[in-house]
Amino acid sequence: MSLDYRRYLDETALPLMWCPGCGDGTILKALLEAFASLGLERERVVVVTGIGCWGKADDYIRTNAIHGTHGRALAVATGVKAYRPDLTVVALMGDGDCATIGGNHFIHAARRNIGITAVVSNNLNYGMTGGQFSGTTPAGSKTSTSPYGHAEDGFDLCRLADAAGANFVARTTAYHYRQMVRLIKEALLEPGFAMVEVASPCPTYYGRLNRQGSAREMWRSLKDRARSVGEEGGEARTGVAPGQRPDEEPRSKPADVIVTGVLVRRTRPDFAARYSDVCRRAMKEGGGEAQLDAR
């Protein structure tokens, strides 16, 4: 079996549609590299996307894929996983998909602890439709729908996933390629719900409107602001999002520190295990197949 990520890449679809300096190309490569290093069979992987710049990733991936609707990737992935718990099901979502129009599915997938790996490209805005604010946009940020500064706070996706009960919650940035591959690999091996949030630059909209400099400067800033959990500066602020912490005073720029690494690891049994348990009990207590037939 080749360990080459190119096996999973549809090279006929190149070049990538993403803007120069966008984080999504790097996240794509990290995802495929994680597939490759786990030796996943393409036929046994189902990628479900939302709609957005990151949601276009399935164009380049040679596994089974469903291009879903905006916000519903996790709902669709839930159906796939419920029917085929044996497959590796991956949901690719932007922050709009995951935390805004589809936020409800996100908390319920985490609560249900269903074995889906969510890889979220969090660029703090809706890239695809022209840089409007999303559910993770920090207060004060300029976006095309908040030209004088955003009046709301953004979600911390990791805290949200944690609070809702996800088994595995991790954060990295598009800059931290090796960490990203490692975290996605771990997430793929997690039987329950796993979420990897990737802080990703959108130089075209968020970066430009917030005067974050060139794409290069945005990437450098990701490098500089990241602290791994446990590292000095990371420990005390576990959970700090690339966006705004809700308990902080509103301020006009994204949090200085991006805490990266595995933030949550639980061993709750996953949905498939618990559901088959319930089924077994129902069969035993309720008279088994005869009762199912009677329905």
Place this chain on the structure above:
Amino acid sequence: MAQTETKAGRFTARGPKGRPAGRVALTGNEAVALAMRQIEPDVVAAYPITPQTDIVQYFSSFVADGRVATEFVTVESEHSAMSATVGAAAAGARAMTATSANGLALMWEVLYIAAGSRLPIVMPVVNRALSAPINIHCDHSDAMGARDSAWIQLWSEDAQEAYDNVIQAVRIAEHPDVHLPVMVCLDGFIISHALMNLEVLPDEVVKDFVGSYRPDSSLLDPERPITVGPLDLYDFYFEHKRQQAEAMRAAAPVIREVAEDYETVSGRRYGDFDAYRLEDAHTAVVVLGSAAGTARFVVDELRRDGRRVGLLKPRVFRPFPGLELADALAGLDAVAVLDRSDSFSTMGGPLFAETRAALYQRAVGRANRKDSGPSSGSGPGNGRPLPITVNFIYGLGGRDIDPGDMRAVFSRLARVVETGDTGDVVNYLGVRE
């Protein structure tokens, strides 16, 4: 937002005395945003989706620049956008939103709440194909999917008509005999993003035309508290639906009245449909939206060759002006109805189904007295066989329709008339088979 601000500068054309009015080059989305600025609704709630996004984006810059006093809220989905619009309208506000395609589909549940609660919301719909597979270009599957939701539907051929329709829509929706929401449809990209020279009205003329909105009852009237949309079972639900049907019927004359008033302020005349070179035509095309422009061009061309062809372009699709439309088509030999969406009934697209039903109803005359009115069973074409009708489904997902396609449709009609052989009734135009 420098880019939008400079663009927004174009929204104010200065007339001779410095009064904003006159001819300006605007895209369809800019024209709609301008109409919204002039209407200055109390509340706009929105969520972005291509190709509608610009409308709301421009509007947000008017809000940010203090050019309108509208409460503007960008929510987390279209379902929420329509819900917030419903909430605002129920509270007595003049409320608007705008959407496209899957955004409209996601609103579906709340579309019915808006209409059933008789809330006069106005919503531009920038028509785009519904997923799957995903496509961002024009077809009419989005609005056609909502055709039975009791929303009035006005359709636009170009940016001018879109602008004019949005302004008229406010008066239609809020008319006490109507009180129904109105969708103003314009073709995605073809109209929304193409630049057109159009006539716009001075702000105060529009403000005067739409007037202020004073609902009979609203949530925020402490003297007369009301509940909107409570449980309504077999005791009254049916009556409420019957009233909605009656309101839709009442909308027809109101739409005409408003158009007449609008003509006095704008000089532009709008009917339920536009009958173009139809009086002495033998064959004609019926088509909604921007493709009517292509049809008009080909009709002129064929007329120069002495062919007696015409065009009928509906502007009002809900309520469907069936009998008037049937009267206009009755004298023809053959008619091709062009649909930019498929109903997948295997019986043709939605415009075709309704046009054919209207022709049939006219032919059987007194089938429904109240519906049929004075023209039923008389007038041109009475006693003659109905025109042969064929359907062409075209342009799905933004597939271009060009004059060549339109000529092919007219040639097919000529053949049908010549041979008397209809051939396939439902046809697909410009598709690989």
